[in-house]
Amino acid sequence: EDKVVQSPLSLVVHEGDTVTLNCSYEVTNFRSLLWYKQEKKAPTFLFMLTSSGIEKKSGRLSSILDKKELSSILNITATQTGDSAIYLCAVSKGAGGTSYGKLTFGQGTILTVHP
Amino acid sequence: NAGVTQTPKFQVLKTGQSMTLQCAQDMNHEYMSWYRQDPGMGLRLIHYSVGAGITDQGEVPNGYNVSRSTTEDFPLRLLSAAPSQTSVYFCASKRGSTDTQYFGPGTRLTVL
Numbered sequence: 001e002d003k004v005v006q007s008p009l010s011l012v013v014h015e016g017d018t019v020t021l022n023c024s025y026e027v028t029n030f031r032s033l034l035w036y037k038q039e040k041k042a043p044t045f046l047f048m049l050t051s052s053g054i055e056k057k058s059g060r061l062s063s064i065l066d067k068k069e070l071s072s073i074l075n076i077t078a079t080q081t082g083d084s085a086i087y088l089c090a091v092s093k094g095a096g097g098t099s100y101g102k103l104t105f106g107q108g109t110i111l112t113v114h115p
Numbered sequence: 116n117a118g119v120t121q122t123p124k125f126q127v128l129k130t131g132q133s134m135t136l137q138c139a140q141d142m143n144h145e146y147m148s149w150y151r152q153d154p155g156m157g158l159r160l161i162h163y164s165v166g167a168g169i170t171d172q173g174e175v176p177n178g179y180n181v182s183r184s185t186t187e188d189f190p191l192r193l194l195s196a197a198p199s200q201t202s203v204y205f206c207a208s209k210r211g212s213t214d215t216q217y218f219g220p221g222t223r224l225t226v227l
Contacts, residue, residue, distance in 0.1 A: 009155070032214045042119075042205060042218035043158070088157060092214040099214050101146040101165050102173065103207075105157035 002027040006089050006106035014114050017079050021109045023089030024071040031094035033065055033072050034103065038086040046074075046087075079113045086110050116141050119219035121206050127225045128196040136191040136222050138206030145211040147189040148173070149181065151202040152221075158205065164189055165211070196226045 003026045013019055025033065032050045036043035047056040049065035049072060056063050060077045076083055090103040122137045140147065148163040150173075160173030164183040178200060180192040189208075193200060203223050207216040 004157075006157075034214065034216075041220050045215050045217070048215055090158075094214075099146075099209075099211070101163055101209070101211075102148070102160055103158075103214075103216060104174075105150075105159070107155055107157045 002091070002093070002104045004089060004091050004104050004106040006087075006109050008109060009107060010110040010112070012112045012114065013079055015080055017113075018075065018077045019079060019111065021074040021076075021087050021089075021111070022071065023074070023106055024069075025089075025091045025104075025106075026070065027091050027093055027104060029093045029095050029100075030067075030070075030091060031099060032092045034090045034092065035063055035072075035074050036088040036090065038088055038108070039084075043088055076111075079111075081113050081115055084111060084113045118142065119206055119208055119217055121204075121219035121222050123222060124220065125223050127227065128193075129227050130197060132196050133192070133194050134196065136193075136204055136206075136224070138189045138191065138219060139187050140189075140206075140208040140217075140219075141187065142208065142210075142217070143186060144208035144217075145186070146216075147183065147206065147208045148216065149179070149189070149191045150205045150207065151175065152205060153202050161191065161204075193224075196224075198226045200224065201226045 035046040054065040149161040150158040162181040
C-alpha cells in the first residue's frame with residue numbers, strides 16, 4: 001500500500017524563524033513529489049521534484065528530494081505570518097514516462113507563525 | 116481562464132438525500148480528479164478520469180459515482196448521503212503530460 005507521511009503534524013514558530021518540514025514516502029513506480037500550500041481554500045502548487053530536478057527554490061522557500069532516503073524537506077527561512085498554512089506533500093506515480101494521474105497525499109503539516 | 120470551478124460552496128444534506136457536486140475546468144485538461152479532505156488525513160482520492168468517457172476508482176470510492184461526458188465537466192454524485200461523507204470536497208485537473216494538479220475552491224458538505 002502506498003504511503004506518504006509528513007512530520008511534524010503541527011509547528012508553531014515566531015516571525016523570522018526558519019522551519020523544516022519533512023515528507024517520507026513508500027510508493028511503487030514513483031514519478032514525482034509535489035508540495036502544496038493550503039490556506040483557507042484550495043491547495044496551491046509550490047514545487048515539483050523529480051529524479052531530474054531534485055532541488056527547487058523560490059524566494060524564502062526551498063525543497064530537496066532525497067531519492068535514496070525516499071524523502072523530501074521543505075525549508076522556509078525568515079518566516080512571516082503569511083506563511084501560516086497547511087503544507088501538503090503528495091506523490092505522483094507513473095511508468096514509461098506516463099503519469100497515472102493520481103496523487104497520494106500526506107496528512108499535512110499545520111504551520112502557525114506568530115508575530 | 117476561470118481555472119477549476121466548483122459548485123456549490125456549501126451544502127447541508129440529511130441522511131439518505133442525494134446530490135451532485137459540480138466541477139468544471141476551462142483549461143482543456145485531460146485529467147480530472149475528486150478528493151475529500153478530513154481533519155488530520157490530508158486529501159484522499161475518490162474517483163478520477165483520464166479523459167472523456169473514462170473514469171476509475173481512487174482510494175475511497177464507496178458511496179460516490181462519477182461520469183465524464185465532456186472534457187470540461189466532472190460531476191460527483193452522492194446517491195444516498197451518510198454522516199461519514201461530511202467533508203470538504205476538492206476537484207482538480209491537470210494536463211496529461213505533467214504531474215501538477217490544479218485545485219478548485221472546494222465544497223464543504225455536511226450530512227446530518
